[in-house]
Amino acid sequence: MESVHIHVHSEYTLLSSMCRIPALVEKAKAAQFSALALTDRHVMYGAVPFYKACKESGLKPIIGMETTVRFAEDRESDLLLYARSNKGYEHLLKLSTIIQCREEKEKYVTWEELLAYKDDLLYVIPYSGGFVRACLEDEALERGERFIQFLKDHLGGESVYLEIQGTDRSKVEPINQLAAKLAIPLVCSQHIQVLEREDLDAWKVIQAIREGVLVEELRIEQEEDVCFFTLTEMEQTFRAYPEALQNTKKLADRCHVELTLGKPRLPKFQTPNEQSAEDYLRKLCEQGAKERYGEEWTKEKAQRLGEELAVIERMGFSDYFLIVWDFMRFAREASIVTGPGRGSVAGSLVAYVLFITDVDPLHYDLLFERFLNPERISLPDIDLDFPDHRREEVIVYVKKKYGANRVAQILTFGTLAARASVRDVGKALAIPPNVIEKISKEISGRPGMTLVKAYNENERLRQLVHASDEAQKVMKLARKVEGLPRHTSTHAAGVVISEQPLTEVIALQHGQGEVPLTQGTMETVEDVGLIKMDFLGLRNLTLLEMVVKRVRETYGHSLNVKQLPLNDAKTFALLAKGETTGVFQLESGGMRKVLRELKPNTFADIVAVNALYRPGPMEFIPDYIQGKEGTKEITYLHPDLEPILSSTYGVIVYQEQIMQIAAKMAGFSLGEADLLRRAISKKKGEALRQQEEAFVTGAVRQGYEQETAKKIYELIVRFANYGFNKSHAVAYSMLAYQLAYLKAHYPSSFYAALASTIWNQPEKLERLLQEMKQQGIRVLPPSLSKSDIHFSEEEEGVRFPLLPLRYVSVRAIRELIKARREAPVRSLFDLCSRVDGRIVTSRVMESLIKAGALDELGERATLLANIEEAFQFAEQVKEFQENTGGLFQLSVEEPEYIKVEPLTDLEKLAYEKEAVGFYLSGHPLLAYTESLRQYDRLTYLEGAERRFVKLAGMIHRIRRIRTKRGEVMGFLTMSDETGEWEAVVFPAVWAMYEWGLKEGELYFVEGKMDRGRSEELQLLVDKVLPLKHMLKKEKEKLFLKITADVEKEVERLNDIRRLLQVHHGPTPVVMYYEKQRKTIQLPEKYHVSLSFILLHELEQLVGKEHVVVSTYEDES
Known part of the structure; x- marks a missing residue:
């Protein structure tokens, strides 16, 4: 007997179901079902993927949703809703939007909300969670009957069904009788959440993860009820209710949803005076061209603009460009910094004259056809960069302009x-x-x-x-x-704008900001035809904005970064030295090495290196450098290639060069050339042969030799995968150059701004402060009277702020700044009496003292000892002021400080690290500078130019990995007073020293300086010793306890002896015989070299608790 599964949860009922949609549909198809329903709880995330999968498999998709309907404060019931038609599907989208946009944690739809969208839906009162079953269990049969009749009266008598589930006849039969009495059709189903029975344990696990409990604490009635049943299993399970089985098929037959997918739904722009979008766009472009070019506007440029506009009009994208122009205009008027461009749109003259981009495509020989190909209809893709802290402003503007129900951000899923x-x-x-x-x-x-x-x-x-x-x-x-999806999140960039209300095509849900999220990922959004725009929040633009602002405030220079000279010697000198921390796209160790080798002196060099520094084309970087230096002869397969490739010294760097070669040599239009490039990059055999034939035929027609044409085609094929989008490279190189210029000319402003963007990342911040010191920029300590929220510039250097201090919030800092503005702070007692103790708490005050921010008020140990007294004094002052009503200019006398011993330098450093995450005023190693001279120790900076070195430093982090051969090795992050470095400990050395390595301890290391794969300088360790053992002449001893059981086994004692001899070294060995209560120090021939391997093997022989390494002070 044919039936249909009508109660199914997919993985999109988060952490509730094991059913992934492709496998679910495949299972149903293999089991010979003709239709299948999806009824995820409250959401429509899976509706489109499910619909597509069913259509591809030949199954009829039944789109539904399970939800809770609240009839009154004390009465609610779960209901299964099914779309009978496209209108019903739209109603499901609207209902899900209502549910998911509720700010309260509970998810439900009210009865009134359901009634507003009740048409074209079918309803099933579910067995589990339904009000009817609850009534039967409470023996309130009449209430159950009234409820069913109520639904039939309001939702339509033929639209409501009653569900039975499971094999327990005693529970199912009363529902069957009730259905018969009220003439309501009965349907039977599994509540499917598991496809295979062997996945039940995993299903229980995700229930436990969702509920935050242990699996053993779950209460599950009938776990079989959540399993996918075949047609035969359904028939056997519900053989007593054949009509209920048939009704599932009848319900499915009543549902007819046909979605239109893949058809773009282009939004419209409201033009002034009812102008057409095409006319208004042309008018704006003509105005923009005058502003961009002035007297340099020529007929050739006007022709290019006209050609681009003709393509845009023919493709129907005029409204799209106007929408982008409008919100970019808003950004400029709101003083929001915008990026120079991103992607192929930088090749569009229309985009340039509309001020969407800031790269002149004519100057840089960029191609419009790489962006919009007249030979291939495809949606435009304009990605836009804004400072990450102002991106939301632009999105909110778009929401207000087009309506809250027409703009949304795109959802993503976080998975397990x-x-x-x-x-x-x-x-x-x-x-x-x-x-x-x-x-x-x-x-x-x-x-x-x-x-x-x-x-x-x-x-x-x-x-x-x-x-x-x-x-x-x-x-x-x-x-x-x-x-499996675990939670929803917001796509980093994607925003959709729709002409019609979004809930006519996709459900929405509450987002993190003012703009809702689509209930569908990027793929779903594109499937339903919505046009996506990428609004990217770029930290580097925030940095650019901050530096320009600081330069204006500190030096009075009003910089327009879009008008900087692109031939600045100071900027190129900085780039040639590879000093590119904080410079967009040029920060990595490998990129710095390339810059040092290339020594760029033109903007074109930066563009090329941005394009070449990627897996694949990296192999051509030496060719480019040698060509630039003139140390390698540049050859061309044909003289006609020289005008196209001479700027990149004979190397095909850009995709646009491939297009230009095809246009020049094979007579292709640039649109056809782009199709050739796309086809070749996919490397499909038949396509490659077809394109080769077209290229060679075209080239011969143009007068080139066939053999030459074939060689040039082979060259194109070789570079097709490597070529980079020149438009994108130019745009991003522009931003890189702007940042490099600012760093070269205003280093203090640049570093202060950069440090402010990473204030909450102690490891990165510490490295940056070390670099600042190396560049001669003094880092001033935090100060109550001088520090701000973020890093600030002073004549002497850059002032450390208060925000990175532990427990110190922005609110607390504002309170402190308010206090110091009123009058200079005289003491800790004075400070506590002038701030709100609920905001600047004792914990905040302790952090300020430990970091040194209150040094101007007294010695740190004294201040720490007086915190409690100071807050008590503040309470007295407050009480006094309340009692006197502030009528008298009297004050409570401040007590004397409790005197304590001052902190040592090492104690100060330890407290600084506790408060900030790293040392501020120095390094613990400074205490040992003199003692280390006898060991020929170098600082990290001194050792950077050497090969074999002896360094000393603190281990901050230990990272242990396994090599492909299964051996253990380690990476140590270390620092001294001049900087931080990575130490690499290969397996053989690691085995010797791992046992003695601890984070937060000082060590003496010997090894070789080397540049790793990332080109960052690192130390390859040969030897590593605890500094305290060296300087205090501390030595280790190995103690072994020989239990009575071990002593009995002669062979085991022999194994110990052999092991000690194999690992011979300087460390004495002491053995304690438990039975004899006797301690013996073994002779020198049994002394050992301590290593992880030795200790591990001894632990295997005598027991882990019986192997101890101890230290003693050598008196010699």
């Missing part, structure tokens, strides 16, 4: 990633945290990592997984839940 899935599963199963931590540590957090990939790549992970049954169980279940 590889490492997170292991941790979440382990927690749900109550697996000991140490077991989970060991496994998760072996799983890389890099993008694209999966559990299967991690397992295959990492021998250590495989060993851990097979070490216990619980570890295997965690891994097995984690692999099942990995990749």
